[in-house]
Amino acid sequence: MSSPSRRLLLLAPLALAACTGLPQPFRGRPGAVARRLRMPPGYRVAVPNSTQLLLTDADSASLSRALAEALVANEVPAVAGPALPLDWQLVLAAEREGGQVVPRYALRDADGRALGMLVGQPVPARDWAEGGEALHARISGEVAPQLATLVGRIDAQRRTGDERASGSGPPVLRLLPVRGAPGDGNRSLTARMRDSLAGLGFRVQEEAEGAQFAVQGEVTMAPSGRGQQRVEIVWVVSRRDGEDLGRVLQLNEVPTGTLGGLWGDVAYVVAEEASGGIRDVVFNAGGFPTAATPGPTAATPGASPAAAPAP
Structure with a gap:
């Protein structure tokens, strides 16, 4: 094997800081609680496409996008699509109950362990089958605040008392x-x-x-x-x-x-x-x-x- 010419290109974001001329007596001494709060969020939630939604692939992708956007609007770091290695996942499913379809939302950590679950509001089966971005946005807007509360509570519990x-x-x-x-x-x-x-x-x-x-x-x-x-x-x-x-x-x-x-x-x-x-x-x-x-x-x-x- 030939000798390599060793070159590394490291792509990392630059942190930019700005300050004013006002006195800053607490700069650099935020205290223990502030150190926790100033960290990046302890999670990001991926919403992958699901085959358990009783929807076409296109409508499943549309619902994943709408839900990720609604979570972001509720200050939850979220993205539609496959998860990265440390992402939490929001796994979507739906069940038919009579003339209605009930969506279910299961939150899992990056190791696949269950963190919590929510059951959404029933949707008439005909409306669910017809789908469409407007319906998906409405469904997502209804459940996103509850999901944000669930995610935030779990993250807070995990941060408490963890020196890391x-x-x-x-x-x-x-x-x-x-x-x-x-x-x-x-x-x-x-x-x-x-x-x-x-x-x-x-x-x-x-x-x-x-x-x-x-x-x-x-x-x-x-x-x-x-x-x-x-x-x-x-x-x-x-x-x-x-x-x-x-x-x-x-x-x-x-x-x-x-x-x-x-x-x-x-x-x-x-x-x-x-x-x-x-x-x-x-x-x-x-x-x-x-x-x-x-x-x-x-x-x-x-x-x-x-x-x-x-x-």
Whole structure:
């Protein structure tokens, strides 16, 4: 495998602050309660399309969009569509009861555990079948305040007494299994990345509960001609409120079939190089205490897919 030219492009938002010339005696000393309240929301709710709504796919998608918009209007971070690794999910279903259809809303955390459920107002079966954006907006507007109350109560309970919620201690990161690698790459890359991130000061776990950040790695292999394969590894860093904080992209070409078996030292070097980029993304997002300024990423000899700018 050829020596990589190691380049990392970290895409992270810049925090902009503005202040006035007025005295600010409490600046930098918000107190324990304020530290909790100033954090990003401890959740984001994804509303995926459901096949249990007695609706067409198009109407199911329309209802998901309307419900996500109604939740946002009620100050709940929400999005229609598939969930990110740390998202809560609002699972929709409907049951026919005589001449009416009763919608049901089940709230689950990112690990799939039930958090709560609401039963919506019955809708005449004919109106439900006809669907339409106006109906979906009305249904969503009726139930969104109740859902917002449910979500807010659960989030408040989870924040209370949890020292990690105030930003103390090491950042807690959920590492999902790597996907798409041939051979034993998924297992080896996941294991090596877990070790590398732990060595950089993260508390790494598999479950979503208690995690502030998540990392998902995906490997893509494609022929590149003349007996070579293009290897692309993307590490996506996201936050509990659903924001995509940044990506670390590693690229290289290897002889065809090189990575079809054991990854061995290749997985170790890939993880060592990419973990430094992941740490920097989290640091730029405020995930480490101020004193824990990350140092330079250690260069490790050996061959690995090289880090390159994300498209």
